[in-house]
Amino acid sequence: MLSSMNTPQPYSRIATHPVMPAATHDERARFDTIAQLANLLASGVVPRIREAYDSRASAAFESTHGRRPADRRDALSALSSDPAWISWSSLRRHTMEMRQQIGRMLVLRQLPELRRRVDELNAGAATLKLDPGFRPPRYLSVLDQHCMPGGYLAVDEIDPLLAPANYDAGIFATTGGAGGPWSDGAGRALLSWMEQSPRLPERPLRIVDLGCGLGHNTVPLAQRFPDAEIIAIDAAAPMLEYGHARARAMGIGNVTFMQADAEGTGLPGGEWDLVFTTMVLHETSREAVPAIFRECLRLLAPGGLTLHLEQPPFRGLEPFEQAMRDWDGRYNGEPFWTGLHESNLPELLTGAGFAAEGVFETMVTAPPAFPVPSAAGPQHEDYGRAARWYVVGATRS
Amino acid sequence: MTEELIALATRPSRGKRPSFCPDPLTERLFGMVLGLATELSVTRQRLDSLERLLAREGTLAAGAVDGYTPDEQVAAERAAELQRALAVIFRPLLQDQASERQ
Numbered sequence: 001m002l003s004s005m006n007t008p009q010p011y012s013r014i015a016t017h018p019v020m021p022a023a024t025h026d027e028r029a030r031f032d033t034i035a036q037l038a039n040l041l042a043s044g045v046v047p048r049i050r051e052a053y054d055s056r057a058s059a060a061f062e063s064t065h066g067r068r069p070a071d072r073r074d075a076l077s078a079l080s081s082d083p084a085w086i087s088w089s090s091l092r093r094h095t096m097e098m099r100q101q102i103g104r105m106l107v108l109r110q111l112p113e114l115r116r117r118v119d120e121l122n123a124g125a126a127t128l129k130l131d132p133g134f135r136p137p138r139y140l141s142v143l144d145q146h147c148m149p150g151g152y153l154a155v156d157e158i159d160p161l162l163a164p165a166n167y168d169a170g171i172f173a174t175t176g177g178a179g180g181p182w183s184d185g186a187g188r189a190l191l192s193w194m195e196q197s198p199r200l201p202e203r204p205l206r207i208v209d210l211g212c213g214l215g216h217n218t219v220p221l222a223q224r225f226p227d228a229e230i231i232a233i234d235a236a237a238p239m240l241e242y243g244h245a246r247a248r249a250m251g252i253g254n255v256t257f258m259q260a261d262a263e264g265t266g267l268p269g270g271e272w273d274l275v276f277t278t279m280v281l282h283e284t285s286r287e288a289v290p291a292i293f294r295e296c297l298r299l300l301a302p303g304g305l306t307l308h309l310e311q312p313p314f315r316g317l318e319p320f321e322q323a324m325r326d327w328d329g330r331y332n333g334e335p336f337w338t339g340l341h342e343s344n345l346p347e348l349l350t351g352a353g354f355a356a357e358g359v360f361e362t363m364v365t366a367p368p369a370f371p372v373p374s375a376a377g378p379q380h381e382d383y384g385r386a387a388r389w390y391v392v393g394a395t396r397s
Numbered sequence: 398m399t400e401e402l403i404a405l406a407t408r409p410s411r412g413k414r415p416s417f418c419p420d421p422l423t424e425r426l427f428g429m430v431l432g433l434a435t436e437l438s439v440t441r442q443r444l445d446s447l448e449r450l451l452a453r454e455g456t457l458a459a460g461a462v463d464g465y466t467p468d469e470q471v472a473a474e475r476a477a478e479l480q481r482a483l484a485v486i487f488r489p490l491l492q493d494q495a496s497e498r499q
Contacts, residue, residue, distance in 0.1 A: 025442075025443060025446060026439050026442075026443055029438065029439040029442035029443065030435060030439050032438075032442070033434070033435045033438040033439060034435070036438075037431070037434075037435070080417075081419075085417075086417045086418055086419075087427070089415075089417040090417040090418055090424055090427040090428070091427055091431055093414075093415065093417070094427055094428040094431045094432075094488075094489070095431065097409075097410070097428070097488065097492070098428075098431060098432060098435065098485060098488060100410070101406050101407055101484075101485060101488055102406075102435075102485065104405065104406035104407075104408070105398060105402070105403070105406040105481065108398075108402045108405055108406055109398055109402060143411060143412055144410035144411045144412060147410045148410060149408040149409060149410045149411075150408070150410075151410075151411065158405060330415070331415045333410060333412065
């Protein structure tokens with residue numbers, strides 16, 4: 001059964017920096033177990049669900065409803081009483097929760113020291129702009145995303161740095177290292193695509209990263225374009241604090257981390273060459289996406305480019321695939337996951353004012369970051385965790 | 398790890414927790430089996446590291462492990478580690494109140 005398994009990268013291959021929480025032998029072993037469990041569920045259990053769906057679940061649905069499952073809701077209804085799907089779902093949810101718990105254990109035991117290092121690196125920096133009066137958008141404050149206790153904004157934590165430090169330490173395990181040692185696969189995939197594209201002007205670029213998080217995907221652009229002026233925007237102050245310290249510790253000096261709303265950044269309009277998001281839109285809302293697209297258009301200089309990296313849309317997928325991809329939306333604290341993937345993003349870009357002839361869709365892949373064959377990430381479908389993404393973009397005419 | 402930190406680490410996420418199993422007890426059991434598998438895996442990896450290191454250094458005498466008695470300090474450290482491990486294994490019970498909350 002496991003012969004086709006593509007082993008996740010061992011946690012010992014993670015790249016570290018001075019504000020990264022240090023992991024002991026057993027903490028690395030715990031993260032390795034999480035990655036292996038996720039791999040087992042994806043490569044060992046998902047094919048059994050497919051078989052169960054084909055051999056019994058869809059037939060049971062048909063005998064009850066007198067028709068085949070027609071969409072993701074039908075497929076989910078067919079699957080939700082099947083033991084294969086139930087076992088997989090329960091273990092997957094528990095794995096997410098346990099990953100949070102063990103990441104918090106790792107960070108909590110060294111949190112005061114992490115706070116000291118972050119404060120030291122951030123002291124007096126003009127490149128960290130927090131806004132104490134900022135009110136985060138409702139879509140970020142109403143729930144705990146991906147089962148993160150306290151959510152993305154780190155509500156009611158003893159020190160809000162717990163959230164970004166836990167995120168930084170754990171994402172390598174959650175993705176099995178598919179994003180590379182720095183978990184920056186999305187940023188590197190965008191760069192790799194841009195290398196082959198003549199769309200960007202030949203001058204020091206001015207770049208805005210909307211929803212930068214702790215800067216995982218900002219840093220590779222900053223390294224590739226050392227002359228560029230880069231503004232990394234996020235709503236969560238702890239992510240910016242940690243991300244700024246992390247970037248400094250990595251020797252990055254050309255990124256300003258700024259607290260603002262992606263729907264209205266307050267940055268001057270018409271001046272930016274590249275405005276992008278990586279895995280951000282699905283964390284927002286149906287109302288926010290068109291507003292973010294309008295802000296992108298406002299920010300861009302003539303000829304400027306906007307890029308938005310996400311998981312592929314659901315269109316054209318059969319009901320079983322859609323139901324499986326809908327899982328994170330329903331059960332992993334991602335309420336807009338499915339709404340985003342059912343949206344027509346090219347139409348929303350034109351609706352925001354981009355000229356239709358400048359709008360495009362493509363797939364991007366991160367170059368392998370590890371010197372072993374499994375480096376490109378899991379070859380089986382892990383529903384949103386491989387190093388290959390959908391990009392929708394537009395140029396401003 | 399102190400009891401206070403274990404409790405902080407075990408904070409549940411907000412929102413109604415989905416239950417996949419028809420029986421809520423089975424749902425909890427899945428989580429505990431997962432926790433057990435994880436802690437067992439960690440122990441096996443640690444044992445494997447130790448055995449390889451000991452073999453490399455050639456330092457451990459036969460019967461040394463069976464003849465070893467932890468002193469009070471070691472016993473206290475082990476108890477703390479056991480508490481931490483049990484919090485991982487029995488997380489579904491420790492987070493139970495939240496799983497029922499709307």
